[in-house]
Each structure stands twice: as C-alpha cells, then as structure tokens.
Amino acid sequence: MELNHTHDPRTRSWLASANEAGCDFPIQNLPFGGFRKAGSNEAFRGGVAIGDQIIDLAALSQTDALQGLPALALRTCAGSSLNDFMAMGPVAWRALRHALFDLLREDASGEAVQALRNSLVPQLEAEHTVPSRIGNYTDFYTSIHHARNVGRVIRPDDPLTPNFQWLPIAYHGRASSVVISGTPFHRPMGQAMLPGAAAPVYGPCARLDFELELGFYIGPGNAMGETVPLEQAEAHIFGICLLNDWSARDHQFWEMAPLGPFLGKNFCTSVSPWIVTLEALAPYRVPFAHPANEPQPLPYLDAPSNRAHGGVDIQLEVLLETAQHRAKGAAPDRLSATGFRHQYWTIGQMVTQHTVGGCNLQSGDLLGTGTISGPTPAEAGAIVELSLGGTRDIELPGTGERRRFLEDGDNVILRGWCEKPGAARIGFGQCSGEILPARQG
C-alpha cells in the first residue's frame, strides 16, 4: 500500500481529457476492462481507460512500445478476457500500469508514445464486455447497516443474525448471468407468497430491487485445500468495480428458507466496465477496526495490515432514470449516497474467509461485497431499505413520480469515486441497467 510516483496528483498527461477536473480516469487511475468498437464484429480485447479514451492493448501489443515484463503482461491483455493477466499477480500488474503511466506523462515523447497515441479509441465509440471469464461469482453480506435494515423487514425482533459480527457471510451467486453495464434485462417471473395467502402465486416480480455493491476480481488463485492468510489476501485481488446485484424481493423472501437466495438473484447481475487496481486506490486506504465493545475478529481474520489500512474510502451513489426522465430530458434523480468506509469486513477478510476451508479461488472469479448501506436512512443501498420494505414512497423530484420498488423502464445507475485533498480523483465510471417488461410464458 505504499505510495509511489504514480500517485502524485500533480502529474499530468499529454491527453488533455485526462487532466480535466472531475475526470474519472486521470493518469493516476488506469483501470482495465474489455472492449471493442461498438456495433462491430471485432473481437473483444483488453483496454485501459485514460481521460475520454481507451488504450487498445491488443493494438499496443503489436508494437515495440513496451519491453520486458510490461510487454509480457501487455500480451496477456490482447485476448477476449483478462484472466491470464489477472493470474500474473501484482508485480506484473504494477509493471504494466507503470509503463503505461510513463508513456502517458505530459513530458513523455518518442516512438513508444506515438505507438500508444495510435492505439487510442474514444470511449464514446466503444462497447464493453465482462472483463474476465468468471469461473465462480460469490456475493458477500458485509454491511451491518444493510443487514440490520433488511433484517428488520424479515425478522423485526432479531434483525442481525448472531454470526454477522464473527464472519463475513456469503453465498454463491450465478456466474452465467453476470452482464456488463448497459445490458437491459427482463423483469423475472417466479413464485411469491402474498401475506395471508394459502398458496403462492406465479407471476412477474412485484418487488424488483437493485443492490449497490462493489465487486472485486481474483488475481492469482489458491489451490484446493489451501487457505490464503489475511496478510497475503490483497495479493490475490486484481481490482475493484461497481456491481448491481438485482434482486426480486418477493421471489427471494419466499424461496430463501432454508438455503438462501437463488432465483431471487440469479436472473441478472451487472458490473461496470472498468476494474480499478488496488495500486491506484492506495491513497484512499483507511484504517479498519471493529468497535472495542463489539466482538473482535478471531485471529485468522485479524492482521496488523488489515487494521492499518484494510479499508478503502470509496464514495458511492445510486441514480434512477425512469422512462419519464428520458421523455422529459430530465437528469436522473439520486436515490442514495454512501461510502464503502462503513463496511463491517474488508475485502482482504472476504478472501481469507472464502478460502479458510480450502475452497479454491481462480483467476477471474468475481466477489461482491454485498449491498453497501451507510448508517443513516438516506445511505441505504437497496430500495427495499429506502422504502422501508415497500411501505413508504420514495419521491423522484425530477418527474414527480414515486417508487416503492422498481418499475419497467427504470434505469438504475451506480457511480463510485475516490476524492480527497492531496490525491488525484480515482473514478469507477458507472454501472447501469434498464428493466424490460416481464416475458410472460
């Protein structure tokens, strides 16, 4: 987590758009993703965001711009997924990021800089893909505020399960239905049990929800039977994205006893195009500890590095754009704003917990943090919390509409960024998805 020259906020790029105030992708960020020209039949390949452009890593790998380890790392980014690059580990990730940084600096010049300049593709002309072949997707449940808020809806007397403060709770999600931001999906059909009913009904989800989450991708994996110690956990994390774990609450709450969510979650999960590396986030790492009067982690979930800087101070917001917003040309309304600093467990603890029994993580696996809700009602990361279980209207000032759950045509937009004095802004871009009407069978 030590800072180096790539974190100096004074460094500017020869690409003007990267230097603009509020830009998510300055030279200090350099997040990785997968892209191609929009609407084309081109193969997807790796890219790095800089300003309003993308460095086409397949094109750059055809040049002599890089040498040595950075060139080897670059070559693994030329294919349709970043799994091989993720498997290379932090030394290779850093080597490539630093090499690109050096070529993008305002004062850089020469043939390599020209080669990089020739490989730029405007972000506006690109379409994205899920950046890894996700072998397994796991979703955690690590916001104590979310757990209490949702727990109150299901178990008013006992909202927090007794294990919450002892381990990062998680369940396995569905990898096949993880889609890239901007992919619309159909409102799911399914079973729900209405209050007081004798039999369930089959129909379109009536309580469709979003979940504001961060996702993180696994770099090098671990062998089956081996545990990743907490001190080493972050060397297994490639980087972080935004994630929306769409949820059909009526289906979920009916199906989930005793084995947890299944159809209520597996119809769609959206991820943002860009993966921000842990190295880029180094200036925003924050100390992490549980309150002294609460349970302290067991030794395997405790480590000095985790206490010193296990947290990440990422700011987050949720915007809603309805069909009426689009018709009126109105800006989306903000539903919520919160931050990852409130989370009860760190991403390192999640990796260690996931592997403590010997489960093997693989390069490219996706782990979600679970819904991120802050301590106040306005910081809730799901509409079921904001509407108090669907009992309270949420006002949308932009159109005068109201919501208790999501409606067809609603487009939910997650945004995330890090910002503070003395450090460059590190943005995550956005993660969006629009709800199409149910396909009734």
Add this chain to the structure above:
Amino acid sequence: MELNHTHDPRTRSWLASANEAGCDFPIQNLPFGGFRKAGSNEAFRGGVAIGDQIIDLAALSQTDALQGLPALALRTCAGSSLNDFMAMGPVAWRALRHALFDLLREDASGEAVQALRNSLVPQLEAEHTVPSRIGNYTDFYTSIHHARNVGRVIRPDDPLTPNFQWLPIAYHGRASSVVISGTPFHRPMGQAMLPGAAAPVYGPCARLDFELELGFYIGPGNAMGETVPLEQAEAHIFGICLLNDWSARDHQFWEMAPLGPFLGKNFCTSVSPWIVTLEALAPYRVPFAHPANEPQPLPYLDAPSNRAHGGVDIQLEVLLETAQHRAKGAAPDRLSATGFRHQYWTIGQMVTQHTVGGCNLQSGDLLGTGTISGPTPAEAGAIVELSLGGTRDIELPGTGERRRFLEDGDNVILRGWCEKPGAARIGFGQCSGEILPARQG
C-alpha cells in the same frame, strides 16, 4: 422416453465382460466420461464405458468407423471436456449412442468394428476427470425425507419450510471444487459455534458428513431471459451421475443464516466418472405425482409427460470404508440404501424452476438433486440423519467401529444402478472420496 432396439435386454456384445451378470456397463448403457491412461501426461478425452473397457473416443474419431451425424458427434468427444457434445442435443447424443451400440453387438463385424476394438482401453488402466467444464454448479434440495430429517435437527418444531412443497428449493454451489471420484480432500478448517458458547471457535470440522445425491449435466442451454417449459426440460439434460456433496455440518449450521450454505459445502464436491444418458434410463422411468391431499404443483411445474414418467427408479447405496477396513482387508460397511423414486421433485421440474426467472443454463453445467433420503431411517442419505444429529452411534460391523460423523481416513463410496425384470441393468459405477487430516494453518 419411448423404448427402442438399444433397450432390448437380450442384445449381447462381442465384448464378453459387457455380458456378465451384474455388470454396470452392458451394451444397453454406454455412459460417457473423460479419461486418460492413469499416471500419464496424455490429454484427457472422451470415453464410453462398455464392460470392463473404455472406448477411446479420440482414437475412434481418427478412424472412418462412423459417418454422418454420429461422426460429427464423435468428433466433439475427442477433446478434454464433453461440453461441445452436450451442446449438440438429444438427436446427436442418440445418433452416437446408437452407432456405438451397433458396432458393439455380438453380430457386428467389419472394419468399423475392428477400429472400435482397437480403440478400447481397460478401465483398470484409466484415470478420470470431471467430464465437463462446469460453468455453474447448482444444488437442489428435493427429498422431503431429507428436508424433514435435517429440519428436525435445526428446527424441531417446524422441520419442513412452507415453500418445500411448492417449489424445488436450490442454492448455487461452488463449481471450482467439484472433483472426480477418488480425489482425496482435506478436512476443512472453519468457524463453529458450540452449544451454549459465547463466541465461535476456529478449528477442523468436527461434524464432517457426506450427502448421497445424483448430479445431472445440462445439454443445450437457454438464453438469459428465457424459461425452459417443463415439457421440453429433459431435452436440456444430457445425463445423470452420482454426486457426493460433502458437508461440514458445524461450519454450515453456524454460517448459513440468513444466506444459506457456503463454506460448509464449497471445500469439495465429488462426482462419478460416468454420465448415464437419459436414453439409457428410459426403461426405468416411472410415473410421478404428489399425494392428492398435498399441494399440487403450479401449472408451470406441471405437465402430462412429467406425471406419466417424470421419475427415474434408480437404486442407491452408501458404503463406508475406514482405515481399519483397509488394514484388515474387510469389505466396506453399508451405511444406507435408498432410491431416487422417493424424490419430491423431478429433474425436469428442477430445470424448469432454475430457468423460470430467466437464469441462463449453459452446456456442461452441473445440477445436483440434493441429498436423497428415503422414508425410513435406514434410507437416510447423510450421516447427520443416520446418527440423529450426532446423538446416536452408527455401528460398523466389519471392524466393530462406531461413527457419529466421518473421521480422517474414511472413504465414502456411493453406488447406483437400475435393475428390474425385463430390462438390462444400467449401472452408474461408483463415486468415492477419502478424508485427509485437516491442514491446520
């Protein structure tokens, strides 16, 4: 489900071992798997079991033995996984099975028969691999006897959750830790909360269990947003294997509220080498219905074909071989014997339920039935049921040992077969796994 000439029990093969009484792999079976010479560096490739031999499908595909669709199907079995073959669908599966059947008949002759004969590899000289790249592994919970038995351990007053009789309950499992029969694994470390304790303990699992299940592999998948109607569900199922969903009960029961099993299950799942096709099982299909005084399925989970022959009459048993059995040369002791005919939901209903909300299944996905327990105590498919939650000793006559849960060195062996007058025996072989001591970190 109609019978054809490949189901005639009188047909014999020129391979004598295929005609022996009690053989799991007569000419009427022809299950698919992945194998190579044991201890070699050969590539894994597809194979078909016949008698005590394996047809090397990669070798056979190098010959002119087959023509047309069977030859095209054969070619997809030459690689390291059967995903492409599974994706071809029932017409192609049947074409290849029938072509192999015709070459294996007692009265077959000619160059093609000689080519097949030349491609045989003894099963004793082979090692196996998980036969598909499993994109996602889902485990169901569809034995009402298991649900009641386990429910009584956790919720004595209310063992069966209200949704059980309305939908096939399931959760997403871990694909990366699915291993082939015979792969040993370490007893998992993890957290458990002991009765009356104020804080959980970290240590080796103290309540290690097996789960007797069947697994089935997905053939053609469905697009995201599309549902597979029940009448078409079986066209999406390639075939059935044995599956042991090893479970760390102490870890599982502590972690699973509210999101279900995670580490308690994801350290290892074992599958048998051979996948028995649905066509081979046609003589053993049985009518299926819920008792008239119990909830009847909602229309989307009901279909005439499912009522007529949705069930499969597969007989199952669980054997335990301890280190002492091996030291004494004693035969394994039988822990349980039951059958799949007792299951509350059919494999077709599981596919339809999985896709009802639009979740996309992919070729090669693995679905488990959940623990298969029959109506009497001796038919329980997990040791937590047999030992009444660890309160009762299970005697092992072969060695005089006792068990409440599994111990290090225990090798659990699942076996399955179909047998009845007027039909050929269709065997599943076996699925085994030995428990190694915990790796204490």
